[in-house]
Amino acid sequence: MSFAASDHQMAALPPRYFWRRAGAYLVDIVIFQIAFTLLFLALSAVTPWDLTLPLLQKQQCDKATSGPLIAKLEAEWPLQAGEVRSNQLCHISWLGSNGYTVFVSAVASQQGSTTLKRAFSVPVDGNGNPINPNVTARPTSSVVLLLLPLAFALCSAAGRRTVGKRLTSLCVSTVEGRPLPLALAAKREMFKFLPLILLAIVNLASLFLLPSYLPPIDQLIQQARDTNLLNTIGFFALTGALAPLLFVFALVWWIFPLIVWRGQTFYDRFCDTIVVKE
Secondary structure, eight states: OOHHHHHHHHHTSOOOOHHHHHHHHHHHHHHHHHHHHHHHHHHHHHSSOOOOOGGGOEEEEEEOOOSHHHHHHHHHSOOOTTOEEEEEEEEEEOTTOOOEEEEEEEEEEEETTEEEEEEEEEEEOTTSOBOOGGGGOOTHHHHHHHHHHHHHHHHHGGGOOOHHHHHTTEEEEETTSOOOOHHHHHHHHHHHTHHHHHHHHHHHHHHHTGGGGOOOHHHHHHHHHTOOTTSHHHHHHHHHTHHHHHHHHHIIIIIHHHHSOSSSOHHHHHHTEEEEEO
């Protein structure tokens, strides 16, 4: 194929609208975030549910000098030469909620020019005794990520547009130029937010599945002292390592099609849809 033919083929493709898409996405995310925040505040006010988003949380930490866990840690995790321990009680609350308190013990040591830190943490009651770790589970951020596709679909179906797309004069239609029915709009939004949906699933799994397998306090202290990928704390670290992989997947899923442009993003190809300017 000649360069002239290739240039003609690229010119025939629909425009990317990269910055318009990015602007519409940012506007819509801010609006939906505010809407979900207000929804969770209302639900917390009229139900026993204690819902919050990370951006609403407040954390205050104070040095802990006494308590049942401190003596236990000093006995089961004695300091080695060059190690320094710090103990804190961190109270986490949000918008007047009672919240919960977490005991955090960190041991730091110098390894050449690198500072190595190991930490043990567990939620505690008012007397400093360990309580059920599920008290710290706040799935609302993951719930938001799972509800976002539905919210976007409701605002994009039957010829409607989100506020962001309306402000940037963009519209989603089928390749034949027809408005999206609700089912197709939902399918497109689920594919579009696939990286976030996967992140939400990982977060929910860590919140609800892993705490049920937590060993007794004695074993948790031992695992914090001798951390490795084969114990429970190491497994938490292993699940945390999925975040960078999901980030790379998100870049490939969202950005790559707009750089190597073929007229549609991956999710538009799967749904036979196209973004046009009105």
